[in-house]
Amino acid sequence: MKLYRSEYYILSLLGIITIIGLLSNYHSYQNGNQTSGAAIFGDLVTFNKAFVSYIGVRLLSKYFNSNKVLNSITKYIELIFYILSFIIVLDFIFKFFPQPPRYGVYSFQLFFKHPSRFGFAFTFIFLALLPKYYKDRKSILVFVLLLGMLSLRVKYIGFGFLTVVFMFYGKRLFKIPKAYFLWIVVSLALIMLWLFWDTFQMYFTFKSINTAWSRAIVLYYSFIIGNDFFPLGSGFGTYSSYYSGVYYSWVYDSYKISKVYGISRIYPNFIADQYWPMVLGQFGYFGLLCMVGIIYQYFKLFLTNIKFYVKSEKYYYFLSIILGLLLLLVDSTSDAIFSQQRGVVMFIYFALVVNTVDERHEK
Numbered sequence: 001m002k003l004y005r006s007e008y009y010i011l012s013l014l015g016i017i018t019i020i021g022l023l024s025n026y027h028s029y030q031n032g033n034q035t036s037g038a039a040i041f042g043d044l045v046t047f048n049k050a051f052v053s054y055i056g057v058r059l060l061s062k063y064f065n066s067n068k069v070l071n072s073i074t075k076y077i078e079l080i081f082y083i084l085s086f087i088i089v090l091d092f093i094f095k096f097f098p099q100p101p102r103y104g105v106y107s108f109q110l111f112f113k114h115p116s117r118f119g120f121a122f123t124f125i126f127l128a129l130l131p132k133y134y135k136d137r138k139s140i141l142v143f144v145l146l147l148g149m150l151s152l153r154v155k156y157i158g159f160g161f162l163t164v165v166f167m168f169y170g171k172r173l174f175k176i177p178k179a180y181f182l183w184i185v186v187s188l189a190l191i192m193l194w195l196f197w198d199t200f201q202m203y204f205t206f207k208s209i210n211t212a213w214s215r216a217i218v219l220y221y222s223f224i225i226g227n228d229f230f231p232l233g234s235g236f237g238t239y240s241s242y243y244s245g246v247y248y249s250w251v252y253d254s255y256k257i258s259k260v261y262g263i264s265r266i267y268p269n270f271i272a273d274q275y276w277p278m279v280l281g282q283f284g285y286f287g288l289l290c291m292v293g294i295i296y297q298y299f300k301l302f303l304t305n306i307k308f309y310v311k312s313e314k315y316y317y318f319l320s321i322i323l324g325l326l327l328l329l330v331d332s333t334s335d336a337i338f339s340q341q342r343g344v345v346m347f348i349y350f351a352l353v354v355n356t357v358d359e360r361h362e363k
Helices: 005-030 037-059 066-094 115-133 138-149 154-173 178-195 197-204 214-228 242-246 250-254 276-308 314-331 341-355
Strands: none
Touching: 005 037, 005 276, 037 242, 037 341, 066 115, 066 138, 066 341, 115 138, 115 154, 115 314, 115 341, 138 154, 154 314, 214 276, 276 314, 276 341, 314 341
């Protein structure tokens, strides 16, 4: 099937990033810094998998009915929501699962590995139920958001407030020209940053490398690496990516940050704790601009369709994927979500919704 122009741009930009990454690996090798082939290959696959999944679902759309798939997803997600809600009640009473304290109260995570995973699960449930419940069951949607906020993660609390704005004022906002709309989104993000400034400072600023959070160190040194390797980066599998920790990268030793808690050889668990420092460090400023371009093209595609379907039932599906993309952006500030399985799930959902526009492949 024929892709949208924006999707061709996305493929082109993704190809440019991949080429920049491989050229960066070669340049680093020429300078005596060798990266494991397994790290390069693993990181290349991990970086591209969400976007490739999206394109794959789009190209194969003629072999299945996307509307039926979306209806099935909603059906099962609704069942999962009621089951999880029941488990939350039991956990509140009997405390079966860990409830790590935060801000003086206990957060929930159930059987998920981290409260952030709990928050993401309920946020995805909200997005999947939005098209079905938007008209006459808004209270349930708000309830789902509130359950997600039990994770007590700032990003999900902020996303919850952002979502409420779009739920009740979305149709007015989407009548605004795309450029102005994006400026409004940026303005809302800045307001969220101002409201949670203390938390931002705690994670993303530091006075001494010996007392700093790994997240702040990774962000700070991504700019230094971007400057040092300009116009390239350090290459796939070298910085702030999962495989740069598994096959411990020479970059951390080279910049003398290999003893920072969470980035060390002994405990590298927080190396891939963000997304954008990885993009800047591994692919340089040009790679970063290409990635911003990819996100812009997705917004452009989704906004074009939501404006066209503003008086249709499909409006609610496109509202859900616009909010989903905003969720990924919010989450990417403290997680490499675009490179994770959760990112793959989200982009498959995006593709299924976009598939419903092209009636030529719907029966």
